[in-house]
Amino acid sequence: xxxxxxxxxxxxxxxxxxxxxxxxxxxxxxxxxxxxxxxxxxxxxxxxxxxxxxxxxxxxxxxxxxxxxxxxxxxxxxxxxxxxxxxxxxxxxxxxxxxxxxxxxxxxxxxxxxxxxxxxxxxxxxxxxxxxxxxxxxxxxxxxxxxxxxxxxxxxxxxxxxxxxxxxxxxxxxxxxxxxxxxxxxxxxxxxxxxxxxxxxxxxxxxxxxxxxxxxxxxxxxxxxxxxxxxxxxxxxxxxxxxxxxxxxxxxxxxxxxxxxxxxxxxxxxxxxxxxxxxxxxxxxxxxxxxxxxxxxxxxxxxxxxxxxxxxxxxxxxxxxxxxxxxxxxxxxxxxxxxxxxxx
Amino acid sequence: xxxxxxxxxxxxxxxxxxxxxxxxxxxxxxxxxxxxxxxxxxxxxxxxxxxxxxxxxxxxxxxxxxxxxxxxxxxxxxxxxxxxxxxxxxxxxxxxxxxxxxxxxxxxxxxxxxxxxxxxxxxxxxxxxxxxxxxxxxxxxxxxxxxxxxxxxxxxxxxxxxxxxxxxxxxxxxxxxxxxxxxxxxxxxxxxxxxxxxxxxxxxxxxxxxxxxxxxxxxxxxxxxxxxxxxxxxxxxxxxxxxxxxxxxxxxxxxxxxxxxxxxxxxxxxxxxxxxxxxxxxxxxxxxxxxxxxxxxxxxxxxxxxxxxxxxxxxxxxxxxxxxxxxxxxxxxxxxxxxxxxxxxxxxxxxx
Numbered sequence: 001x002x003x004x005x006x007x008x009x010x011x012x013x014x015x016x017x018x019x020x021x022x023x024x025x026x027x028x029x030x031x032x033x034x035x036x037x038x039x040x041x042x043x044x045x046x047x048x049x050x051x052x053x054x055x056x057x058x059x060x061x062x063x064x065x066x067x068x069x070x071x072x073x074x075x076x077x078x079x080x081x082x083x084x085x086x087x088x089x090x091x092x093x094x095x096x097x098x099x100x101x102x103x104x105x106x107x108x109x110x111x112x113x114x115x116x117x118x119x120x121x122x123x124x125x126x127x128x129x130x131x132x133x134x135x136x137x138x139x140x141x142x143x144x145x146x147x148x149x150x151x152x153x154x155x156x157x158x159x160x161x162x163x164x165x166x167x168x169x170x171x172x173x174x175x176x177x178x179x180x181x182x183x184x185x186x187x188x189x190x191x192x193x194x195x196x197x198x199x200x201x202x203x204x205x206x207x208x209x210x211x212x213x214x215x216x217x218x219x220x221x222x223x224x225x226x227x228x229x230x231x232x233x234x235x236x237x238x239x240x241x242x243x244x245x246x247x248x249x250x251x252x253x254x255x256x257x258x259x260x261x262x263x264x265x266x267x268x269x270x271x272x273x274x275x276x277x278x279x280x281x282x283x284x285x286x287x288x289x290x291x292x293x294x295x296x297x298x299x300x301x302x303x304x305x306x307x308x309x310x311x312x313x314x315x316x317x318x319x320x321x322x323x324x325x326x327x328x329x330x331x332x333x334x335x336x337x338x339x340x341x342x343x344x
Numbered sequence: 345x346x347x348x349x350x351x352x353x354x355x356x357x358x359x360x361x362x363x364x365x366x367x368x369x370x371x372x373x374x375x376x377x378x379x380x381x382x383x384x385x386x387x388x389x390x391x392x393x394x395x396x397x398x399x400x401x402x403x404x405x406x407x408x409x410x411x412x413x414x415x416x417x418x419x420x421x422x423x424x425x426x427x428x429x430x431x432x433x434x435x436x437x438x439x440x441x442x443x444x445x446x447x448x449x450x451x452x453x454x455x456x457x458x459x460x461x462x463x464x465x466x467x468x469x470x471x472x473x474x475x476x477x478x479x480x481x482x483x484x485x486x487x488x489x490x491x492x493x494x495x496x497x498x499x500x501x502x503x504x505x506x507x508x509x510x511x512x513x514x515x516x517x518x519x520x521x522x523x524x525x526x527x528x529x530x531x532x533x534x535x536x537x538x539x540x541x542x543x544x545x546x547x548x549x550x551x552x553x554x555x556x557x558x559x560x561x562x563x564x565x566x567x568x569x570x571x572x573x574x575x576x577x578x579x580x581x582x583x584x585x586x587x588x589x590x591x592x593x594x595x596x597x598x599x600x601x602x603x604x605x606x607x608x609x610x611x612x613x614x615x616x617x618x619x620x621x622x623x624x625x626x627x628x629x630x631x632x633x634x635x636x637x638x639x640x641x642x643x644x645x646x647x648x649x650x651x652x653x654x655x656x657x658x659x660x661x662x663x664x665x666x667x668x669x670x671x672x673x674x675x676x677x678x679x680x681x682x683x684x685x686x687x688x689x690x691x692x693x694x695x696x
Binding site (some may be wrong): 033039239240282291 | 466
C-alpha cells in the first residue's frame, strides 16, 4: 500500500501539529488552558477562512494578494451596516456579495487583459483598501471616525458557544464544503486541471477563463466572511483591518501542502496549515522569545514547507521517469521477443 | 483508501482540538473561578515584601519612536524589585496583533498590561476581558475609549494649544495652516491637533486648510504627506505636525521641493534628538517636548500601587479610570541647547 504524496504532505503537517502541541504543552504551562486553546482556534479560524478561498485560487494556478484589501473593504461595510442596526444575516450577505464582486473583478482583470496575478492582486488590494477609506464613517470635517458597534444582533457572531467561537464553527463548515467541492466535484477537477496545465485543460474543453474568475470570486467571498466575524469580535472596523493577511493566508496554504504553482492541494491542507502557523506563533510567544526570532522561525517554517514541496516534486519526477523507463524497457523486451519469434 | 486517510486526518485534528478543550477544561475552570475570586476580593500582591509580579508591555510596534525610552523608564522604576518581570511584545503596528497579544497576556496570567493602543475602540472588548480577569491595564499615550485602570500620557491637547499660542507670535493673523494629524483611530486620545485647531478657531490666528490624517506617523509618511500638502496648497505657511518624525519628514519635503526660502514654519511633538538638532539648525521652528522616560516611570509606579492595592478599572465598577497627564514644554531655538543637555531621549546616556 503506497500513501499518495497529497496525503503524506498532510500527514506531515498533522504530525508537526501534534509534536509541537506536545512540546508546548509540556514546556509552557499556559498552553493547555482552555482560553489559550480557544484563542488558537479563533486566530487560526480567521486565517483559515481566508485560506479556504485562497486555496481555490492557488489550486487553479493563480495567487491572490488582495485578500487584505477585500477584508478591509468588506469589514468596513459590515461595520457601517451593523451601525444601522441591521440583523447579522443581512450584513453577512451584503459583505459576501461585495467580497465576491471584488474577487470577480480580480479574475476578470487577470483573464481578460492577460495580466499577472501577483501584480494585479497587489494593486487591486490597494484599490479595495481605498474603497474602504471611501465608505468608512467620517466626521463632518471629513476625517475618519472611530466607531464602536453596539448592535447586539450582529455582535453575537463574535461570541462563542460551548467553548467554540462561531468563527471556528464557520471555518470548519467552510473547509468541509470546500474540500468536497475540490475533491468530489467536476468543478474541483477542472480547477485542479487548470492549475496543472491551463493549455491542456482548455484543449480538453475546460473554460479556463471562467474557472479562474470563479476561484477569485470564491476567494473574495471567503475574505468577506472572515472580515464579518472579525469585525463582530473586535466590535469595530478600521483601515488597517486585514493588513498582511494576503501573505499570511498564502503562507498557511503552502505550509498545508497547497502548491504555489497550482494543481495540487485542497482545503483540508489549508486548514492544517492555518492551525500550524497559528500554533507556531502562539507557542513562540510562550517562551518570551524576542519578536525577531519569531519572524525568523515563521519564515524558516515557510521555507522548509516550500523546500519539502520541491523535494516531493523531484521524487515524483524520479518515480515517473523510473516508471517510464521501466515501461520502455518492457516494451523493448516484448518487441525483441516478438522479433525473435518471427525470425524462428 | 485515499478518502479514508483524509477523513482520518480530519478526525485527528478534531480530536486534538476537542481533547485539548476537554482535557484542560477542569483545570481552566478552576483558574477561571480563581480569576473571578481575584476580581471580587481585590488581591494584594505585596511587591515591597518581595512578591513576584508579572508584567507585559505591548507598544504599537518595536519601531515606535518613544518605545525604548518608555521601556527604560519602566525598567528604572523596577530596578530594585528583582521579582518583577517585564516582558515586551511587538505587534508590528497592527491592532489585530495587539488583540492577539492581549489575549496571550490574559492566558499567561500576567498581573499588569501596559499598552500603546493602535485603535481607541478595537481593543476595548479584549481589554475588558483582561480587567475582568483581574489584570491591571494601563494605557500609555494612545488610550482606549473603554474603561481600564489608568491612562498615562504627556499632555496633547494643551501641547497643541500652547504651540499654537507660541506660533501665533511668529506669523500674521489668519496664517494658512495644515495639521499633519494622527489616524482617526487615535484621535480620541491624541488631541494635539484638536488643541491647535481650537486655539485657531478661538483667536483666528490660523486658517486651518486641512486636518490631514496619516495612517502611521513616520519620517517617510510625513515626507509624503507634506509633499502632497505643498503641491495642494502653494501658499501654506504653517505645518503643525503631531510628532517629530512627521516634522522631520515635512522639513525634508520642503527641502526636496526647493521651498526652504518660503518661510514655512514646522512644529513637532516629542523632542527626539533628531528634532532638537533640526531646531538648532533652524529647519524646524520648535516642538512640544514630552518625556517618555517619565511616562514609563509613572506608569510603572502607578501599576505597582494598583497591584498592591488590588485596584482595577473593572473592580471599581467600570465607571472610572485614572487619567494622568504629564506636562510638555515648548522647545524652540531659544532653549534647545539646554533641552539637548538634559534629554531622556538620548539612549546613549543610559550606558551606566
